[in-house]
Amino acid sequence: MGGWAIAVHGGAGVDPNLPLHRQEEAKQLLTRCLNLGISALNSNLPAIDVVELIVRELETDPLFNSGRGSALTEKGTVEMEASIMDGPKRRCGAVSGLTTVKNPVSLARLVMEKSPHSYLAFSGAEDFARQQGVEVVDNEYFITPENVGMLKLAKEANAILFDYRIPNGCETTCGANVESPLHMNGLPISVYAPETVGCVVVDREGRCAAATSTGGLMNKMAGRIGDSPLIGSGTYACDLCGVSCTGEGEAIIRATLAREVAAVMEYKGLGLQEAVDFCIKTRLDDGKAGLIAVSKNGEVAYGFNCNGMFRGCATENGFMEVGIWE
Amino acid sequence: MGWAIAVHGGAGDISRSLPHDRRQPREEAIRHCLQIGVEALQSNSPPLDVVELVVRELENIPHFNAGRGSVLTSEGTVEMEASIMDGNTMRCGAVSGLTTVVNAVSLARLVMEKTPHIYLAFDGAEQFAREQGVEIVDSSHFITPENVERLKLAKEANRVQIDYNAQPIQNDTKKEKPCANGDSQIGTVGCVAVDSNGNLASATSTGGLVNKMAGRIGDTPVIGAGTYANELCAVSATGKGESIIRGTVARDVAALMEFKGLSLKEAADCVVHERTPKGTVGLIAVSAAGEVVMSFNTTGMFRGCATEDGYSEVAIWSDAQVE
Numbered sequence: 001m002g003g004w005a006i007a008v009h010g011g012a013g014v015d016p017n018l019p020l021h022r023q024e025e026a027k028q029l030l031t032r033c034l035n036l037g038i039s040a041l042n043s044n045l046p047a048i049d050v051v052e053l054i055v056r057e058l059e060t061d062p063l064f065n066s067g068r069g070s071a072l073t074e075k076g077t078v079e080m081e082a083s084i085m086d087g088p089k090r091r092c093g094a095v096s097g098l099t100t101v102k103n104p105v106s107l108a109r110l111v112m113e114k115s116p117h118s119y120l121a122f123s124g125a126e127d128f129a130r131q132q133g134v135e136v137v138d139n140e141y142f143i144t145p146e147n148v149g150m151l152k153l154a155k156e157a158n159a160i161l162f163d164y165r166i167p168n169g170c171e172t173t174c175g176a177n178v179e180s181p182l183h184m185n186g187l188p189i190s191v192y193a194p195e196t197v198g199c200v201v202v203d204r205e206g207r208c209a210a211a212t213s214t215g216g217l218m219n220k221m222a223g224r225i226g227d228s229p230l231i232g233s234g235t236y237a238c239d240l241c242g243v244s245c246t247g248e249g250e251a252i253i254r255a256t257l258a259r260e261v262a263a264v265m266e267y268k269g270l271g272l273q274e275a276v277d278f279c280i281k282t283r284l285d286d287g288k289a290g291l292i293a294v295s296k297n298g299e300v301a302y303g304f305n306c307n308g309m310f311r312g313c314a315t316e317n318g319f320m321e322v323g324i325w326e
Numbered sequence: 327m328g329w330a331i332a333v334h335g336g337a338g339d340i341s342r343s344l345p346h347d348r349r350q351p352r353e354e355a356i357r358h359c360l361q362i363g364v365e366a367l368q369s370n371s372p373p374l375d376v377v378e379l380v381v382r383e384l385e386n387i388p389h390f391n392a393g394r395g396s397v398l399t400s401e402g403t404v405e406m407e408a409s410i411m412d413g414n415t416m417r418c419g420a421v422s423g424l425t426t427v428v429n430a431v432s433l434a435r436l437v438m439e440k441t442p443h444i445y446l447a448f449d450g451a452e453q454f455a456r457e458q459g460v461e462i463v464d465s466s467h468f469i470t471p472e473n474v475e476r477l478k479l480a481k482e483a484n485r486v487q488i489d490y491n492a493q494p495i496q497n498d499t500k501k502e503k504p505c506a507n508g509d510s511q512i513g514t515v516g517c518v519a520v521d522s523n524g525n526l527a528s529a530t531s532t533g534g535l536v537n538k539m540a541g542r543i544g545d546t547p548v549i550g551a552g553t554y555a556n557e558l559c560a561v562s563a564t565g566k567g568e569s570i571i572r573g574t575v576a577r578d579v580a581a582l583m584e585f586k587g588l589s590l591k592e593a594a595d596c597v598v599h600e601r602t603p604k605g606t607v608g609l610i611a612v613s614a615a616g617e618v619v620m621s622f623n624t625t626g627m628f629r630g631c632a633t634e635d636g637y638s639e640v641a642i643w644s645d646a647q648v649e
Contacts, residue, residue, distance in 0.1 A: 090572045096543075097448060117535075117542045118568045122423060122448040124541010223450010224443045225422075232550040232574040250444050254416045256550035259574045260581075267585035 003298040003316030004041040005202050008033045008054055010064040011195015012247040012290030014308030014324055023324055025063060030312035030322045033057050037201065038314055047201040047209035047242070048086040048109075055082070055105040055211045058197035064310070066197040067103060068142050070215020072151045073222045078142040080104045080215050081229040083119075084112060087208035087237040087296070094229040097122035100136040101129045105213045108229070110134065119229065147218070154219040195310060196228055198235070198244030202294040204316070208242035210235045210258070217249065227252035232259035240265050241272060243293045247306060251287020255279070261293055271295075276303040328634025329367040330618040331519040333359050333380055335390045335628030337564045337608025338513070340642055342625075349642065352389050352628050357640050359383045360630040363519060367634075373519040373527035373560070374412045374435075381408070381431040381529045384515035390628075391513025393429060394468050396533020398477040399540045404468040406430045406533050407447075407547040410438060413526030413555035413614075420547035423448035426462040427455045431531045434547070436460065445547065468533070480537040514546055516553070516562030516610060522634065524614035528553050528560035528576070535567065545570035550577035558583050558614055559590055565607040565624060573602045579611055589613075594621040 008030055033054050040050045059067025059082075070078045082104035083094035093112025096119075101107050110132050111120050120128050129136060196214035212235045214228040226249030227234035236243045236258035243258040252258075260283055264275045272295040280291070280303035290304025292311060300313040312322040335356055363380040371379070385393025385408075396404045408430035409420035419438025422445070424430050436458050437446050446454050455462060514532035530553045532546040544567030545552035554561045554576030561576040570576075575597055582593035590613040598607055598621040608622030610629060618631045622644075630640040 092572055094543075115539060116568075117539060117544075118571050119543040119548075120539060120541045121543050122541055124539055127541070128539065221441060221443060221446060221450055222453065223446045223448055224441075225420075225445040225447055226443075230445075230548055230550075231571050232548070232577060236574075250442070253444050253549050254418060256554075256574065256577045259550060259577055263578070263581040264585060267581060 002204065002206065004204050005294045005298045005300040005313070005315040006034065006037045006041060006050065006199070007292035007294060007300045007302060007311065007313040008037070008058070008197070008199045009244065009246055009290065009292045009302070010058065010197050010310030012304045012309040013288055013306040014310065016307055026310050026324065027322050029061055029063050030310060034312045034314050034320065034322065037199070041201070041203060041316070044204065047203040047207045048084070050201045050203065051199045051209045051211040052084060052105055052109055054199040055197060055213050056103045058199070059103050059105060059213055062144050064197045065195045065215050066213040069144050069147065070142050071218040071220070072143065072147050072215070074219050075222055076148070076151060077222070078139055078215055079222065080142070080213070081225060082108045082211065082213035083229045083231060083235040084108045084211040085209065085231060085235050085237040085242070086112070087239055087242055090238055092118050092231045094119040094231060095121065095125045096225050096229045097223070098125055098129070099139045100126060102135040102137050102141070105211050107132070107134055108211070118231070142215070150218050196246040198246060198292060200242035200244050200292050200294045202242065202296055202298060206296040208237045208240070208294055208296055210237040210242035210244045212244045212246070232256045234258060236262055238262050239296060241293055241295045243291055245289055245291040246309070247289025247304070248287045251284055252289050255283040255287070257283060257289060257291060261291065272299045273301040276301045279303070280305050327522055327524070327616045329519070329521045330612045330616045330631070330633040331360065331363045331367060331376065331517065332610035332612060332618050332620055332631035333363065333384065333515070333517045333629065334562065334564055334608065334610045334620070335384065335515050336513045337622045337624045337627035339605065339624060340626035340628070342643060353640055353642070355384070355387045355389055356628055356630040360632055360638070360640065363517060364632050367519060367521060370521070373521050373525050374410070376519040377517040377527045377529040378410060378431055378435055380517040381515060381531050382429045384517070385429050385431060385531050388470050390515045391533045392515040392531040395470050395473065396468050397513060397536040398469065398473050399542070400537050401540050402474070402477060403540065404465055404533055405540065406468070406531070407543065408434045408529065408531035409547045409549060409553040410434045410529040411527065411549060411553050411555040411560070413557055413560055416556055418444055418549050418553070420445040420549060421447065421451045422543050422547045423541070424451055424455070425465045426452060428461040428463055428467070431529050433458070433460055434529070444549070476536050514552070514564040516564060518560040518562050518610050518612045520560065520612040520614060520616060522616070526555045526557070526560040526612065526614060528555040528562045530562045530564070545575070550574050552576060554580055556580050559611050561609055561611040563607060563609040564627065569602055569606040573597070573607070575602065575607060575609060579609065590617045591619045594619045598623050
């Protein structure tokens with residue numbers, strides 16, 4: 001029993017040809033976040049504070065698809081969303097459609113703690129942000145040249161991009177197989193493929209928390225909401241565990257994936273890793289996704305059914321791992 | 327086995343001394359919508375079409391908190407949301423923040439069928455509505471004098487609530503003190519249906535909470551919270567959105583059936599009576615086997631159900647007389 005545990009992710013579904021230097025950059029960021037979390041946990045910061053801290057860090061870094069570095073809508077703008085959940089009492093907060101808020105996860109937390117609601121979106125959320133005095137910037141701040149390039153490619157392929165795969169002109173669903181690799185500035189476009197970010201933590205008191213943040217799908221319709229802000233889909237935490245998912249949002253929503261992990265633990269008595277494996281194997285059908293999870297007993301687990309997931313995890317007894325591939 | 331259908335017009339602190347002129351039109355409306363659904367099932371309409379049809383009807387009736395008759399935000403505007411889910415395929419669609427779309431549930435269905443996404447909201451959803459050519463009107467169409475009064479009362483009481491007892495205009499002395507006794511959550515409409523082949527579907531629609539912050543999203547468009555359907559059952563929930571989200575209510579009914587082998591009724595009762603705070607939740611559900619359940623932990627829930635073997639019921643409270 002006991003001891004803290006933490007996991008972070010930067011998205012599921014990674015191009016097997018991702019250049020080594022980009023793999024290194026990702027691993028360094030994940031390591032840095034883990035270390036930040038570890039020191040916070042060693043100083044007894046509660047789980048809910050740790051997940052927010054780490055996700056803020058991931059949002060601020062432009063490498064992954066959240067905050068700065070978010071994927072772009074079909075209009076070339078950024079619309080960010082996030083959610084956070086505190087296991088004890090299952091308090092939760094979520095935001096969608098943010099365009100100027102520097103750290104969506106922190107606004108989600110404020111929704112949870114300072115509003116009578118659980119979920120605020122678009123201009124209502126932006127107004128709330130101003131009332132709360134959170135840091136706001138121009139929408140341009142979040143837009144990176146790499147993502148502008150990706151959007152252009154996506155529009156040319158007339159597709160919506162999941163991670164690195166570019167479907168050939170499919171209009172109804174996405175996630176088809178990659179064809180010949182496209183290039184931009186001499187580098188395979190996969191380098192720029194954006195991901196969601198998340199963090200799950202159990203602290204020394206056995207309290208679990210989870211948070212997820214994203215810019216969503218590249219070339220998504222304006223107003224599209226994915227799984228990341230939906231409690232039970234992209235994020236979930238209760239007395240037993242904390243879960244954050246990433247991948248094809250629509251598949252994650254249909255599977256209510258984050259809640260599913262907790263439900264099989266609670267209703268079928270599965271252990272954390274068993275629950276994660278069960279959900280990844282049986283709940284996703286054709287959808288590609290991954291998730292990270294911690295249990296109140298200080299365990300950490302992750303799973304994914306796609307080609308790689310940027311992740312890192314650590315437990316109080318000294319275990320630490322950062323990885324991308326299986 | 328056989329078809330089954332249930333509809334609801336919201337769970338909450340519905341006073342048993344609700345005046346006749348506020349009770350009767352709602353009961354009539356539930357009866358009417360139920361009948362529409364029954365006739366559709368009898369003509370072999372797929373459950374997905376049935377739930378959409380019935381919820382459209384409920385949205386058009388101004389007595390319920392959905393479509394016309396939606397409660398107002400703190401700014402005096404209407405922001406409507408809805409979701410729909412098909413049990414077999416588990417495809418789903420949801421919308422939020424609608425201000426001009428006459429039938430939110432139909433737009434949710436179009437999101438499901440005509441886009442690669444599941445959920446569209448606010449300006450993006452409104453734009454999509456125009457691209458799809460659905461019926462839109464000036465947002466004043468949805469606003470009723472009753473709801474203008476409700477908002478005024480809520481602001482005076484300075485709390486977020488939906489209270490059927492906070493009568494706008496009445497000089498009715500039988501009503502309880504408006505909104506003084508904690509939040510009365512009501513509103514939302516929904517329908518669940520199963521055909522004789524076990525195909526299931528669910529749909530829910532609402533204007534949300536009176537005096538809600540602009541941009542507030544409740545449980546109704548959140549798949550797994552207000553709406554859920556899979557191969558076992560279809561569920562539509564109503565009540566305090568924040569509790570339904572936290573409790574992943576609709577999903578949990580199905581999860582209990584699947585993972586703990588509970589029956590539909592046991593699962594519904596467990597979620598409503600053991601897993602959510604009293605006074606916050608109601609739900610309707612049908613199973614692939616043609617069973618129907620309507621369960622609530624609030625004072626009442628406007629509801630109705632019917633099954634192919636001829637059973638039918640319309641009720642508000644849990645009076646023992648109905649059997």
